[in-house]
Every structure is written in structure tokens, then in C-alpha cells.
Amino acid sequence: MSAFTPEQEKVLQAWTERYPYPNMGLLEALRQVQEWHRCVTDEDEEYLAKLFEVPRSRIHEAATFFPSFTAKPTGRHRIGLCRGLSCCLAGSQEMCRCLEKKLGVREGETTADGKFSFETTECLGACDHGPALIVNDELQGRATEHLIGKLMGEMK
Amino acid sequence: MITLLTEHFNEPKLHELETYRRLGGYEGLKKALVMGREPLMAEMDKSNLRGLGGAGFGAAMKWRTVTPEAKDPGPRYVVVNCDESEPGCFKDRVLVTRSPHQLIEGLLIAAYAIDARRAFIFIRGEYEVQHGILRQALDDARAAGFIGKSLFDSGFSCDIDLMRGAGAYISGLDTALLETMEGKKAWPRQPPPFPTASGLMGRPTLVHNVETLSMVPHIVLQGGVWFARLGTAKSGGTVLFSVSGHVERPGVYEFPMGAPLKDIIAAAGGVKAGKKLKAVIPGGVSTPVLTAEELDTPMDFEGPRAKGSFLGAGGVIVLDESADMVMVAHNIERFLAHESCGQCTPCRQGSFWHERILERGLNGGGTAEDIATLERAGENITGKVICALGDTVGVVTRALMKKFPQDFKDRFPQRHG
Incomplete structure (x- = not known):
């Protein structure tokens, strides 16, 4: 039995056809699988x-090299905090402690209910809005304790 | 003061095709198609446009080295590098957000110059909003006939597609970018051959940064000589600086090539909260630090080089008097260690040990011998690796140790007994 629905299989198939060479669609297909399963499993590979x-x-090589892909499921909401130099100067280490306290997990972990996972990331390209957060693929700038609380409240 | 890329940034709907057209958008493409390839290349030659992704390679020279169709029949490609990931750099994000059509127009002109019928914009996965903006811009440009078959009835056809990265800094290096696009881990290739001879899937490929291509319509419309004169003798035109760190107004600021560093910091409102300036990282964290006494440095490709640093991708990070340079060095080497692809031993091991030693200093366990180790080990990395990331390992730390020795003496003291 496939780990994908027939509709999902069609989406993955489309990535093999989109570019001049099938392999050029591989990273996008992996991104898609990560989004659906919140990880890339052996079966997916x-x-x-x-x-x-x-x-x-070839699949394992890409799935393990790039930080976007995980072998274990992330939380339903994936929170990344930038630890780049500019964000550090803007206070990202304090925000790291704030997130750990609010979530009750350490950096790199997932909450017991599987709702949130929290990781620090390298530069998110938002040095003008530090400390930068990435919440479910969406960049958020100028993190404060208040903003983090608000975002967490909005996530179901 | 003249600006090119950011000239119309006060237009709220600049990202929409209608606004871009009203302001003269796609007229550069039309002009290029009418003037023909060789006159277009002649303007590029005169422009002194340099690659603004950090390497500073002459753009016209790069275009001219793309293997011509006559010598290697088959497809050729243009790839836009929008994988901006170096701490301190965010200008590509701003350019794509505010003026996506400017990039698309420049890309099409470059594609015409080398006769590429397919082009790709590779954007880092974290720029999801910008991915959406580009997708919309491409759809609109295609619907209006600016992308597709026989553009402006010239007989030249080109299509553009998007592709997203998956979180690796090294993907932003041209040959690693090509590996990434081929669905492999992002290991840089050892040139030669260069991508212009053997790039995407072994085909001749022109890889350019967002900012570089965004300059091209302006060169076509105003002329190469005019563009070159805006800048300095060897670096033509203007350049964007991403200013962050301890400044009042972090953001993107456009200046003519060669503007003094102090003017760029002043544009960002100066040092935050009236504090004293300690140092400036001029071009992103892979570029060695400049001191408060070096603010007259002209910011073109030659100016910072004369001070042992680089213009890089214009990521200016301002550090005030409170900055601990050991913390700065540790943050940068940790970044490089995390992002090292692991292919070359000096980089993989060197970055790992730099991080470990600097961490020891931060945690109170440093000794004076550590400084000697950092100096000795660091010199065995640069030039012994394939790519520019590896070349950087240790360089920034050595510059910090040389210019701010007291910070390091405090953290790595002489211990007796």
C-alpha cells in the first residue's frame, strides 16, 4: 500500500514532468512529502x-542533506528561530529561552502533544527585522515575548 | 543621488505588472531585442557590471564565455540565484518583494543574449511569500506576452520557471546550486569546467544573482557608458547594501559603487541609541571586519579589498561598543561549521574546531595557546578547499583577533601552573 492518496500521487508525478529533466523535480517533491507527512520516511524514500x-x-542523500527535511515527524506547527549574527545582536538568544519556557521543550524538540516543534535555524534573510522567526514557512520579524504568545494562541 | 533598482520603491504597487509597465517596464527588453545580440553585448562590455552576489566577476565576460550554440548544439539555460542566505544579506528578498518584474526583465535580456530558451529562478524555501510574488509576476508577464513565444515579434522565445531550495546555505554557491537543482546534495563542483561551459545537466548555463540581473534593463535603456560612470573605474553602476545590527534603521540602501562606508551607516540612521561604533562587517559574515577607523573605505569591489576584506554581497553589519568579538567570531564560525557541506576535509574539520575552541573561550575555559592554534590552523584551510565557503573558514576570526586583540586576550588568558 502506498503512503500517498491517489491525488497526492498525481501531484508527485507532476513534479517528475515539470522540468526538462525529471530529477530537477526531486527537491520540490521532497518538500511536498515533508509537508504532508511532516517528515520523510523510509517508505517515502x-x-x-x-x-x-x-x-x-539518491533520495536518501537529498533527504538527509537539506535541513528542511526531517526523518522524524515535526510538530504540526514548526517554529524556527534565527541564530544568525544580526538576529543574535537583536536578542535572539533571549527569544530562544522564551520559546523554550513557553513550549516546555528544549531547542530541537517537539512538544509531547505533537503540536509544536522548535528549532533554531541559520540566517533567514530577515536581518532587518531581527530576531526573525519562521513559523510554518512564514517569516515573522521582530520577535518579542508578546508576539510569540500571540502566534502560539493563533495556531490550532 | 541617483538610484536605479530602488528608484520606484515608493510606488506601493510596483510589484504589479500594470504599475511596472506604466513606469517604463519591459521597454529595456524591447530595446534589447530590436538592437540585436552584438550591440547588446557591446553595451554590457562598457557597463563594468560586476556579479553582485559576492564574487564580483565581470558580467559581460561571463556572458561571453557561455559556449555558443554553434560549438555545442542543444539547450542552454539561465539560472537566477535567489538563494540569499548569508547572515547580514537580505537585499534579494527586498528586490523580489518590491520589484519582481525588474528581475524578470533583466533575466529575459540575459537569456536573449546567450540564446537560452529556458530559464529558472531558484529561490530559497524560506522566502515563501517572495515565491508567491514571483509566481504571480511570471503568470502576469506570460499572459501579457513578455514571457513565451516570439517576444515582441522578435522570433526569440523564452520561458521561466521557479524552483525552491530546502534550507542549505551552500546551495547559494553557483555549482552547488546546480547540483541542488539536479536533486542532489549541494556539494560544490570543482571547476573547470565552469557552468558557462557545463552547468545545469551538463549544459552551458549562465548563473546570476538577483541584483545583477535587475541592473540589466537599466544598462540597456541608458547605455553601458552611462552606467559605468555612475560607479568607479572597475565597478560600474550602483549597489544595494543590506544594513543590520546596531543601527537605528536597518534596511536596504542603494548607493553608487564606491560610496564611503560611513555614508551607508549614516543612511541607516547611524549607530543605535547614540552608542560608540566598534566595528563593521562590510559584506556579510564571510567578509573580514573593518574598524571604526576604516569608515572612509570606498565600497566598491576594490575598496574593502585594499583593507583585507571584501564587498561580498553588501551585507553591512554594524557592531557597537558592547559587542564581544569572541562572541562574533564564534557565531560566524558556528554558522560556517553548520553549513559546511563536508566535502573538503580542511573546511569540515577546520570549521568544527574553530567553533569548539571559540566556544571554550566563551565558556571561560580558553587559554593563550588557543589563540596560537586558531592562527596556525586557520592558515591551513584557505586555498586548500573547493569553494568560497571553505576559503572563509578562519579568515574572519583571524581578522577579529588582529584588530581586537584585547577581546581575545580577555577570553583566552595566559594560565600559569
Whole structure:
């Protein structure tokens, strides 16, 4: 049994056809799988290897190299905090302690209910709005304790 | 003072095709298609446009080295590098957000120059909003006939597609970018061959930064000589600076090439809260630090180089008197260690040990011998690795140690007994 619905299989198939060479769609397909499953599992890798007609090692190589992909499921909401130099100067270390306290987990962990995972990230390209957060693929600038509380309240 | 890329940034709807057209958008593309390839290349030659992603390679020279169709029949590509990820740099994000069509127009002109019928914009995955803006801009430009078949009835056709990265800084290095696009881990290639001979899937490929291509319509419309005269002898035109750190108004500021560093800091409102300036990182964290006594440095590709640093991608990070330079060095080396792709041993091991040693200093366990180790080990990395990331490991730390020795003596004291 496939780990994907027929509709999802169609979406993945489309990534093999979008670019001049099928492999050029591989990273986008992995992004898609990460979004659906909140991780890339062994079964997912097997499936993509067959779909893209490449050795499984090619899929594993990409899935383990890039920080966007995880082997274990992230929380339903993925929170990243920038630890780049400009964000550090703007107070990102304090925001790290604030997030750890509010979530009750350490950096790199997921809450027991699977709702939130929290990680620090390298530069998010928002040095003018530090400390920068990325919440479910959306950049948020000027993190404060208040903003973090507000964002957490909005996430279901 | 003249600005090019940011000239119309006060227009709230500049990102929409209608506004861009009203302000003369896509007229550069039309002019380029009418004038023909060789006259276009002649203007590029005269412009002194340099690659603004950090390397500063002459743009016209790069275009001319793309293997011509006659020598290598088959597709050729243009790839836009919008994988901006160096701490301190955010101008590409602002350019794409505010003026996506300016980039698309420049991209199409470059594609015409090298006769590429397909082009790709590779954007970092974290720029999800900008990905959406570009997708909309591409759809609108396609619907209006600026992308697609026989543009302006010239017979030249080109389509543009988007692709997203997955969080690796090294993907922003041209050859690693190509590997990423091919669905592989982002390991830089060892040139030669350069991408202009063997790039995406082995085909001749022109890889350019967002800012570089955004300059191209202005060169076509105003002429290469005019553009060159805006800048200095070897660096033509203007350049964007992303200013962050301890300043009043962080943001993107456009200046003619060669503007003194102090003017750029002044434009950002000066040092925050009236504090004293300690140092400035001029071009993103991979560029060695300049001191408060070096604010007259002209910011073109030559100016910072004369002081042992680089213009880089114009990521100016201002550090006030409160900055601990060991913390700064640790933050930067930790970044490089995390982002090292692991291919070359000197970079992989060197960045790891720089991070460890600097961390020891921060945690109170540093000794004077650590400084000697950092100096000795650091000199065995640069020039012994494939890519520019590896070349950077240790360089920033050595510059900080040289210019701010007291910060390091405090953290790495002589210990007796």
C-alpha cells in the first residue's frame, strides 16, 4: 500500500514532468512529502526512488542533506528561530529561552502533544527585522515575548 | 543621488505588472531585442557590471564565455540565484518583494543574449511569500506576452520557471546550486569546467544573482557608458547594501559603487541609541571586519579589498561598543561549521574546531595557546578547499583577533601552573 492518496500521487508525478529533466523535480517533491507527512520516511524514500527511477541512495542523500527535511515527524506547527549574527545582536538568544519556557521543550524538540516543534535555524534573510522567526514557512520579524504568545494562541 | 533598482520603491504597487509597465517596464527588453545580440553585448562590455552576489566577476565576460550554440548544439539555460542566505544579506528578498518584474526583465535580456530558451529562478524555501510574488509576476508577464513565444515579434522565445531550495546555505554557491537543482546534495563542483561551459545537466548555463540581473534593463535603456560612470573605474553602476545590527534603521540602501562606508551607516540612521561604533562587517559574515577607523573605505569591489576584506554581497553589519568579538567570531564560525557541506576535509574539520575552541573561550575555559592554534590552523584551510565557503573558514576570526586583540586576550588568558 502506498503512503500517498491517489491525488497526492498525481501531484508527485507532476513534479517528475515539470522540468526538462525529471530529477530537477526531486527537491520540490521532497518538500511536498515533508509537508504532508511532516517528515520523510523510509517508505517515502522508496516510493520516490521508484517514481523518479533513481537509486534509493539518491533520495536518501537529498533527504538527509537539506535541513528542511526531517526523518522524524515535526510538530504540526514548526517554529524556527534565527541564530544568525544580526538576529543574535537583536536578542535572539533571549527569544530562544522564551520559546523554550513557553513550549516546555528544549531547542530541537517537539512538544509531547505533537503540536509544536522548535528549532533554531541559520540566517533567514530577515536581518532587518531581527530576531526573525519562521513559523510554518512564514517569516515573522521582530520577535518579542508578546508576539510569540500571540502566534502560539493563533495556531490550532 | 541617483538610484536605479530602488528608484520606484515608493510606488506601493510596483510589484504589479500594470504599475511596472506604466513606469517604463519591459521597454529595456524591447530595446534589447530590436538592437540585436552584438550591440547588446557591446553595451554590457562598457557597463563594468560586476556579479553582485559576492564574487564580483565581470558580467559581460561571463556572458561571453557561455559556449555558443554553434560549438555545442542543444539547450542552454539561465539560472537566477535567489538563494540569499548569508547572515547580514537580505537585499534579494527586498528586490523580489518590491520589484519582481525588474528581475524578470533583466533575466529575459540575459537569456536573449546567450540564446537560452529556458530559464529558472531558484529561490530559497524560506522566502515563501517572495515565491508567491514571483509566481504571480511570471503568470502576469506570460499572459501579457513578455514571457513565451516570439517576444515582441522578435522570433526569440523564452520561458521561466521557479524552483525552491530546502534550507542549505551552500546551495547559494553557483555549482552547488546546480547540483541542488539536479536533486542532489549541494556539494560544490570543482571547476573547470565552469557552468558557462557545463552547468545545469551538463549544459552551458549562465548563473546570476538577483541584483545583477535587475541592473540589466537599466544598462540597456541608458547605455553601458552611462552606467559605468555612475560607479568607479572597475565597478560600474550602483549597489544595494543590506544594513543590520546596531543601527537605528536597518534596511536596504542603494548607493553608487564606491560610496564611503560611513555614508551607508549614516543612511541607516547611524549607530543605535547614540552608542560608540566598534566595528563593521562590510559584506556579510564571510567578509573580514573593518574598524571604526576604516569608515572612509570606498565600497566598491576594490575598496574593502585594499583593507583585507571584501564587498561580498553588501551585507553591512554594524557592531557597537558592547559587542564581544569572541562572541562574533564564534557565531560566524558556528554558522560556517553548520553549513559546511563536508566535502573538503580542511573546511569540515577546520570549521568544527574553530567553533569548539571559540566556544571554550566563551565558556571561560580558553587559554593563550588557543589563540596560537586558531592562527596556525586557520592558515591551513584557505586555498586548500573547493569553494568560497571553505576559503572563509578562519579568515574572519583571524581578522577579529588582529584588530581586537584585547577581546581575545580577555577570553583566552595566559594560565600559569
